[in-house]
Amino acid sequence: MNAIEIRNLTKNFGPKQALSGLDMTVPQGAIYGFIGENGSGKSTTEKIICGLIHPSSGSVKLFGKDYTDIDVRANMGVLIEAPGCFPNYSVWNNMMLQAANLRIKDAEREVVKALKTVRMEGAASNKYKNCSLGMKQRVGIAMALLGNPTLLVLDEPINGLDADGMRIIREVLVDITKNYGSTVVVSSHVLAELEKVATHYGIIKGGKMICEMTASELDSSCRTYSALKSNDMPLTKSVLLKKYSRIEEDESGYIRVYDSVPTEEIVVYLYENGITINEIKTDKISLEEYYIDLMKGGKANG
Amino acid sequence: MEKTCELNFEEPSFFKRIKSMLGVDFYRLFHTPLFYIFLAIAAIIPAIILGTSTMEGSEGIGYTSAWNIIAASKPLYVIESIGDYANMNMVFIFGGIMVSIFIGSDYRSGYVKQLFTTHAKKQDYMISKTITCAFSMACMCITYLLGGVVGGLFAGDSVSFALNGGEIFALVCAIIGKMIMSIGWAALYTFINVILRKFFGISIALSFFFGTGILIIGVAGVFDSLHIPNVLLNAFLYGSSVFACLDSGVFPLLAVLICLVVSVAWTVIYIVLGTTILSKSDVY
Amino acid sequence: MDKVFEKNTFGKRLTSMLHVDFRRMITTPLIYIILGICLVAPVLIFVMTTMMDGMETVNPETNEVEITESKFDNFWQIIGTVSDPSKIPSSDDSSDTSSDTTDTSTDIDKEGKQNPMGDMDITSMVNINMLYFAVAIYVCLFVGADFRSGYSKNLFTVRSSKVDYVISKILVGMVAGVLMLIAFFIGSVIGGAIMQIPFDPIEIGASAYSVAFCLLSKVCLVGVFVPIYVLASVITKQRVWLAIILSVGIGMLLFTMIPMITPLDSSFINPVLCLVGSLLFSVGLGAVSNIVLKNTSLV
């Protein structure tokens, strides 16, 4: 049974149509990587899932029930754009307020635990408005995690986080989905980070879902290739073209040989033709390349 | 890779800096609804008061002449009845709230970061805000006048518009006096809001109390009991609420002069105070 | 496997919402500042009006002696005014200031002071009824803070039904209003004691019981005003100043009827009337606020 099922969702703000018939399915326990350009409707979709704004048309189902169902929504965590905290309130008070909002038993212990996971237990007493952008973001994450919600919607959580903060996020997401069976929808622009942790991906463009797949599907559809460099690139290219059909040059100056040809074979073949390579590695199309290629309209493995 | 072209920094003159800051403030004044809302309020209030004061049953505020709505007939050291409140000084009450919101939105939106990045000198901010707010309060005086007249007409015969020659001159001087005083009040409100920039609610409340003159009258009351010669002090403390009135007993032009002196005094004091405090403290 | 969700009953939702709101009310300095003002204001009013009363100010130009008439004759006048003047004992010896001075600037004579509807002099303006505006400002700031800080995102994600939000805000507003009334009353008792203003309600035609009923009805009246302010704040959401203008505007309309409904000499009917009124307003306007919240975007 899917955690989130969205069918033909549309939302328009006056003349501008933010979402034009979006379909989305997020299985339970998944870490769903939600990818899209600025203004492609990511935040709008997330706000609709959390019931903060109402769709113009279309159906949104959470765990089989309508998204306005009281019981389903009782245990959700949210972090959309800026964390919603009272500026003149201390971090501790903000967290205790959210603990009260979620009816968490033994609130102090839970809040201390949440703050510890994001390394913010030291700064609990200072006012929220005096925290730096990164610290505010960590408070927002701690707040969203409070009470181990069954559904977690995070809009660009690593925004403003340093390397250590990003590592914490990855660990926390994996932990909450494994140990508590929660489902996470997380959007981000740093696709390298998302690739490390997401189990499903959804790519949205112009208010429509243009591609939805699991991590394994991404792996299979992102072909491996051997990338190589040598002193005499044009010659190398012509030699390779004789034997292999799928040859490409990427912007960082490597020649790519697609369809996982074993590198030893290439090295020997070139050596026999008098070319010694100075660099060769096997690699896979990264999520970022797949996404950029998709955005250009082409298919990554087309 | 070092850039060789020499960057030259020409020192912007004082007037150029003020002109640029004024440009920003006036652009925002005219392109946001705040200014127009307060102009409307300043027009409606006298119209309502004059209009309702003539309905039967309620004895109303006992106006003898329509022009009372503009200025009190005699210098009033102590407010006795609501009638004494309801004159043009109310513009300074609403003006206070408007200035608080105007300056408050600078700080709340964070636009003050751009302003103080490009303007190293803090007095640009004080002077420009004072001028902008003074201008808006002067406009509020005008719409107040129009509202009063309309209210008077609406009130029909029970309120007389008759004015003899001398009184017309006094009335005009009274209005000019109040408009001049708006510069002084603008400086005061700018000062309050700059000091209390972190506590938006309190700055509105304090501006409101200053505007209604309760604080000033309270201080005057205390000074009276201490029997300090209060003529000069009253002039300084009350400014327009005393001397810009129909028949201030003093030659009207002199009343305008007093208002000018008081207004300039307030402006200089509050701008200098505001600048020193601003340049000593963090922007936000 | 089907995700089973434990029932999120209305009781649980309301208790958690009340817990959030009352905790925020208690831990934000706003309520204490306003209660402080309510405590100090009456003392100031008594001091100022008594000090200024009978104060001769020599007007430098016309060197007339002006006697100001602003003294409170009776403590209870700060609470309200008597509904019909006939009850006032005929011998009017209580007022010692005689009006033998030259023309006072305003043409109000002694009798005018008793007429509750008529004069708008300082004592009838500055009394407990001003509190209803203070409640307006508090409620608007309190509800507005939810939306301005973005905390509404956390609240409404977990609460798809908005009824408990509205009920909780109305209750917080009422508690704040009652606390303000109490603070104002205590302040006026202190002020009255300092300035030795006569306390006996009989003097101005009210009895101990009626004064008690008057206070009770004023407390119940808070329940009428608070739902208005909550509705105004829910409509305007982030724009707090618009909410305040809206609330004060509507409050102004009802302001004139306060002395009529809660006069000093009110009987037991008045509090009941006010209670019924507040119930009606709470349920009615509460429902409207709920609908507004349900159909508008909450971010």
Next chain:
Amino acid sequence: MNAIEIRSLSKSFRGMYAVDHLNMTVPQGAIYGFIGENGSGKSTTEKLICGHLVADEGEIKLFGKSYTDPGVRTRVGALIENAGCFPNSSVYQNLKMQALNLNLKDPDGEIKRVLEIVRMEDSARIKFKSCSLGMKQRIGIAMALLGDPALLILDEPINGLDADGMRIMREILVDITQKYGCTVLISSHLLAELEKIATHYGIIRQGKMIAELSAKDMEKRAKVFVSLKTKDTNGALNILKKEFNNVRLEGEYLRVYDEESTEKIVEFLLKNGHIVSEIHKNKVGLEEYYIELMSKKEEN
């Protein structure tokens, strides 16, 4: 002539030192990557440079002049934490106000230029508050670019920008520093992105500058090594040891240090019957350098 010179700058909030005797030099025309953890004093330093905060002690010089010199400050463009714009005014109005603030001759032309640079020319009419996070960031950048800034202070500008936005950001910064001689102080946590354009780095920790070097120094110091993989790893290891002095086994990868040309290694291995399946030059990038620096600092 240095764009920014800071000598023993300190700023404390309620007794806690946010910036603690910081020294900093940013040469003119440089893209200075300012790196540090959350709460290490980056934003505080930037706010001090822009005059938003008053320093407890220390001295800041912009282009040789004091940082309170109005002439210099009108040529500073800043984007710190968020774009300070009026939520209810439209994007165009916000930019118009900043253009007036800078006393620009042709405000509308400038606005059009900067909006085109950040690809936001068709959303000038929208209210600022209804823009998404990424769009607000681009407007903040556009605002900082208005006029002819001699110094750009950008606090995590690529926060919330998508891949396309980051690419534009890189192009803008390279273009503005090379063509107009502008200097850029940019802080970010995405070290990979920073590494692509930064010419100088400054690493700050708990209010103190713990390392300041140019990108060239970074490359020199970075230990270059060739990492390769073959089927018969041990065999290759023994043979390589004969020829090259510093060879080590790291997991399944063999590392040959202090050897520039990879062809030599490939040819040598092929001659000795070992076919290389993977080989590439590796250098300790910014990220590894930063992590190494942080861990070293932790001990003392």
